[in-house]
Amino acid sequence: MQVQQRQMRQSPLLTSIVSVILGMLVGAVMMLVAGYNPIQAYIALFTSAFLMPYDIGETIRTITPLILTGLSVGLAFRTGLFNIGVEGQFIIGQLMSVIVALKLDLPPVVHVIVAVIAGAVGGALWAFLPGFLKATRGVHEVITTIMLNFIALYLANTLVRNWLSAGSDSTEKIPESASLRWDVLSSLFGNARIHLGLFLALAAAFVMYYLLWRTTWGFELRSVGFNPQASEYAGMSVKKNLVMSMMISGCFAGLGGATELLGTAEYLSIHGSHTGIGFDGIAVALLGANSPVGILLAASLFGILTYGGSVMQFEASVPYEVIRIVFAAIIFFVAANIVRWAGTKFRKKAVTKDA
Amino acid sequence: MNVVEMKGITKRFPGIVANDNIHLTVKEGEIHALLGENGAGKSTLMNILFGLYQPDEGEIRIKGEKVHVTGPSMAGKLGIGMVHQHFMLVDPFTVTENIILGSEPTIQGRIDREKAEREVQEISDRYGLRVDPRARIRDISVGMQQRVEILKTLYRGADILIFDEPTAVLSPQEIDELIEIMGNLVREGKTIIFITHKLKEIMRVCDSVTIIRRGKTIDTLQVKETDENRLASMMVGREVSFDVEKEQREPGETVLSIRDLRVADSRGADAVKGLDLEVRAGEIVGIAGVDGNGQTELLEAITGLRKTKSGRVRLNGKDITNLKPRSVTRSGVGHIPEDRHRRGLVLDFSIGENMVLQTYNLPPFAKGFRLQYSEIQEHAEKLVKEYDVRTPDIHTPARALSGGNQQKAVIAREVERDPDLLIAAQPTRGLDVGAIEFIHRRLIEQRDKGKAVLLMSLELDEVLKLSDRIAVIYEGKIAGWVDPSTAAEEEVGLLMAGGKSGAEVKS
């Protein structure tokens, strides 16, 4: 209760709603500039995401990894860290789970569980290094995680080419025993690629809430994040908690990579550049004000825009990238805290008036 | 002639009126003190004069001319310079670079370093401000850094100098030097506004004084026509007694005992050099000394925040040397840290969460790994009431509270744990009189309950007032013990400055 009350007082909801509206306006202007009809495009976008059971299934499939990367960034923010390395941890999650899926021969249910765990652990370990370097040598995690994103990318590429496939650009499809798809679920949604990762993502959101606000460990993580010196004085281990925060954050990201691979793609291919899902997590976390419920809502919105955007490109021939512009604008508006800014401007005026 | 006239200055910040119709008139060639407690509005007023803030109402005249000081560069043009309390120096830059920044001499678009260094040397010779123009700021002493601050204003041709609490960071000798420099400056025709809350310094160097209380001007007086008691009562708004009521008590068993303690500072140099100290039950031991003589390192070593190099710390006979902070806390030490924002509170946590900052994982606040919010809230409600912490509710983040209430919250938390030894470091810094009295009462209460209290303060008055015994720390050692009921302030001052101890009262 206490937690919710405090979050309510900060009222990030208004900021988020205003930012989304302004962001979509920016998108509309871009469409007008290039001679498209924004109203038509947005209608196509939003209806297409819900038109058929298949579309709904695919939309949910798009939302799933965004929840996990959003939680990853959000948990890090809540504990005073900026994990910009979600992208890399996501890739390592994919890599670890595809290795388990292809290289281990395990019975059906066990196989997928081990593969998922491998992905989560991989993400956590990939996040260990920046946490460790920050704790022991004071290196800012933003730069190290950016660097590790690229190292992860090239590592995955070289392993796919030289070990997981015979010199080809992608691995084989994973065996069914390691897949997160479930026929019953897929058939409900017109054989869309919706998969069980959704439930893992929802569970992760609950874990974040429970861990941070209901347990003594979460108390420490948040305390160290807000004020390491006071926490040290109060008897907490700053280094341990910092590394733990990074690893839990990386665990969520790795889980995102694992579920995306085992549920959606079912193989890993060489990428020339990043998937972007990790960076989208930053947008999701910001818009969701780093709270689990907010992240679920924000991931849903971004998922709808992403899936609807690709259908819109197909049907209204408006390039999908306009959605990326909308995302960017939303990030700007949230980050600049446009609502608070407008508020203070207004207050300043009021003060000068009665002066 | 009046060089500065500020009339009817009002400045509002959200929630408070920092300056309320303030008047200040400063005559040419005088040292004019601006006296007031922390938070009285002195700094706001001077920031307005210096152009960092804009007043909401009122007018400013400089040398008779009505002016609008739109920013520091405007202030510079008007001949106003400010020596900031927290030095405004760029660490990796040299002395000269810091002085010329913003008005660099150039030759074909390039900075003319030689000319700059020559000019700096000239000014420094003229006013007796010894500096090395080529040294980097990070390599020079605090005293020299302050001289650089003064040179910055002189380089720009300032003739009205604002000194913002300049003595806070200086040793007694450095203060003497500074006072001499101020004399030189006035002789050269400069006018000085001296912000302070130290009455002795006003009596010693100033010509006139304007007293500010809670954002309002109280009066302007000639220093030679007044005395310390009168100034003090004007500053706080009522008669202040310089004594606290405190009954004589016989101290009991030794609670804290420190033997031959050595502690290094963050850079690895010895800050505490073989220090002995003892605090007994039912007494307040005060540590007096100039900032930077090992106080911080000493307290950090006792509380487990810093590793010792050698020596022993015992609590009730039990060795607690180099234990982790949590173990030290749980063996019976309470600590009101020097910097409450840095060490004392997690500002983004609610008051309720701050009240259990050390005990969140102990019953009744936790069952296993699960936090028990109902217990945490009950605990906080109780402390808030008992210690008069003014907060809308216990869910309010600590950041939203005033300094005094934040400090009350820290004290509530620490005292509530019922420690045998309470360490209070600068417990009243930056607080108003009401909060100071409250905190002093609480410390004496602990003593009367038979607890040991170790008080570290840079305010000599506070140490003299509260302590049963005073240990003067100098360069990492206890230079001598003083009995506050008999000792003269000069005696303590001498010890603080490294002079020989007159009276050894160590029992």
Add this chain to the structure above:
Amino acid sequence: MLDVLTNVLQTTVLYATPLILTAIGGLYSERSGVVNIGLEGLMTIGAFTAAVVTLATHSPWVGLLAAVAAGVLMALPHAIASVTFRADQVVSGVAINFLALGVSVYLVKAMYDGAAQTPSVPETLKRLPIPGLDQIPVIGPALFNAFPTTYLAVIVVFLSYYILYKTPFGMRLRAVGEHPRAAETMGVNVFRMRYVAVLISGALASAGGAGLSIAIGSEFNETTVAGHGFISLAALIFGKWHPFGAFGAATFFGFAVSLALIGQIFGLTAYVPSEVLNMLPYILTILALAGFVGRAEAPAAIGKPYETGGR
């Protein structure tokens, strides 16, 4: 063997050029106290603009100038968000990367009928030999028969050193990045300095990006920039926020990139996978930050939004 050496040198110079320009761009921003994660996006908009404008005007020089202007324009939101609105600078930089890539690819698709890349640019920048010097064996063809952007990059490095360390403007810019309040009390306009610095970084990074689409390559698509902005950021840090350091680091990283690209010509990739060479700049930068390869110390006020006395 000498051919191989010339070849490696030539490719190194080729790939180092955009990195140098971008890293020096980042230097201005970060030295003034504004983190610039957005270098990648600034390069992207530069590469896009240069390709499109060159296609339209048939002049790569106009393309380059247009890219510089576009870079300034794209850096503006970063300046507004992080200086005026005091937003988190890292977040703002991330948004710049989103925005630049989104705008570029969106406009390419809108302009070229849904195509994912621009048509090939026929009139790219041409190599400009320096008479006499280009005849020196081995190094001549590599260093003195380079693209004009390479000469530009070298000039920018020396000029930036002069500006940052010898002029009042540079000293103020560095002061603002170390202790903005001190600078302000000395009459330096912190906001203006930071705006100018961020916009300069946009101009230079964008010029660097232009090199990718109208000198090294001859088209723009989604993967034209693919990480070069982040390598430049790494070079800036590895070069300890100093013009010559950044220059050296960018050149070295250009060398690593060139080895990864042409390694197979002389059989290097048989021993070291090209991906490992690609990783090298990032690994080295982490080691540098951790203090294993010298200690990289950032400007003191970097990343901290500044608020004037106005409250």
